[in-house]
Amino acid sequence: xxxxxxxxxxxxxxxxxxxxxxxxxxxxxxxxxxxxxxxxxxxxxxxxxxxxxxxxxxxxxxxxxxxxxxxxxxxxxxxxxxxxxxxxxxxxxxxxxxxxxxxxxxxxxxxxxxxxxxxxxxxxxxxxxxxxxxxxxxxxxxxxxxxxxxxxxxxxxxxxxxxxxxxxxxxxxxxxxxxxxxxxxxxxxxxxxxxxxxxxxxxxxxxxxxxxxxxxxxxxxxxxxxxxxxxxxxxxxx
Numbered sequence: 001x002x003x004x005x006x007x008x009x010x011x012x013x014x015x016x017x018x019x020x021x022x023x024x025x026x027x028x029x030x031x032x033x034x035x036x037x038x039x040x041x042x043x044x045x046x047x048x049x050x051x052x053x054x055x056x057x058x059x060x061x062x063x064x065x066x067x068x069x070x071x072x073x074x075x076x077x078x079x080x081x082x083x084x085x086x087x088x089x090x091x092x093x094x095x096x097x098x099x100x101x102x103x104x105x106x107x108x109x110x111x112x113x114x115x116x117x118x119x120x121x122x123x124x125x126x127x128x129x130x131x132x133x134x135x136x137x138x139x140x141x142x143x144x145x146x147x148x149x150x151x152x153x154x155x156x157x158x159x160x161x162x163x164x165x166x167x168x169x170x171x172x173x174x175x176x177x178x179x180x181x182x183x184x185x186x187x188x189x190x191x192x193x194x195x196x197x198x199x200x201x202x203x204x205x206x207x208x209x210x211x212x213x214x215x216x217x218x219x220x221x222x223x224x225x226x227x228x229x230x231x232x233x234x235x236x237x238x
Contacts, residue, residue: 013079015063016114016209017072017136024059024076027084031057044146048139051077051233069136071114074211074233082109089236095219095226103226105217107236115212122167124204126197129172134165134204141165162201163190211236 008025015022027035031054038050052065055073058080059065065073088106095101125131137145141164148157163186169176181189193201213236215228230236 011083013076015072016075017069022059022062024080026080045143048143052139066138066140068138070139070142071209071211073139075114078109078112078233078236093215093228097219097224097226098222101219101221103217103219105215107213107215112211112213112236114209116209117207120207122204124201132169132201133167135167136208137165158202159190163187
C-alpha cells in the first residue's frame with residue numbers, strides 16, 4: 001500500500017514586472033535541502049542556482065525562471081519563504097545615530113515590495129527617430145557578469161551589461177529585434193552613442209526596480225528614532 005502524500009497549500013502572487021498572477025506553494029523538505037546545500041557551499045553560483053531551482057519547483061514549473069528579472073525572482077522567493085518558515089524575519093540593525101548600537105527588529109516579509117521609481121522606463125529615446133528598448137538583468141546575466149575577468153574596468157563592465165540587456169533597437173521604419181543583429185553590430189551601435197545618450201541608457205540600470213523596505217526603530221540607548229532602508233534579498237535575512 002502506498003504511503004499517503006501530504007498536499008501543500010497553494011497561494012497566489014503577482015509577478016511585479018508583468019503583474020501576471022501565478023500560483024506557488026511553500027518549501028518542502030526537498031527544497032530546504034537544496035537551500036541548505038547551497039548555503040553550505042557558500043558561493044554566489046550555488047546560491048543563485050538554488051534560488052532559481054526553489055522558485056521553479058514551488059511555482060509548479062510554470063515560470064521561465066531563467067528569464068525572470070532579478071527583482072521578480074527575489075520577490076517570489078521571499079513570498080515562498082514567508083509561507084514556508086515564517087512571515088517575520090528578525091534582524092539586528094545598526095542604529096545610524098550613534099553608529100555602534102544594534103537593535104533587533106522584526107520585519108514582516110509580506111509587507112516587502114518591489115519599488116518602481118516614477119522616472120524609470122525600459123524605453124530610451126536617443127533621437128527623434130531612434131531608440132532602444134532594454135530588458136532587465138536576470139540571475140543568469142549576473143552570473144555571466146561575475147565570470148568577467150577581474151582586470152576588466154568599470155566602464156567595460158557597464159558596457160558589457162548594457163549589451164546583454166538590449167532587447168531591441170528601433171528607428172522610424174523598423175524595429176530590430178535582438179535576434180536580428182549580432183554582437184559586433186550591437187557593439188558598433190553602442191559605440192556610436194554620444195556621452196549623453198550613453199548616460200540616458202545607463203539611467204535604466206541606475207533606476208531599476210528593487211526589493212526594498214523602510215524600517216523605523218528607536219535606539220534604546222539614545223532614544224533617537226532611526227530609519228534604515230533595506231534593499232535586495234540578502235538584506236532581509238540575518
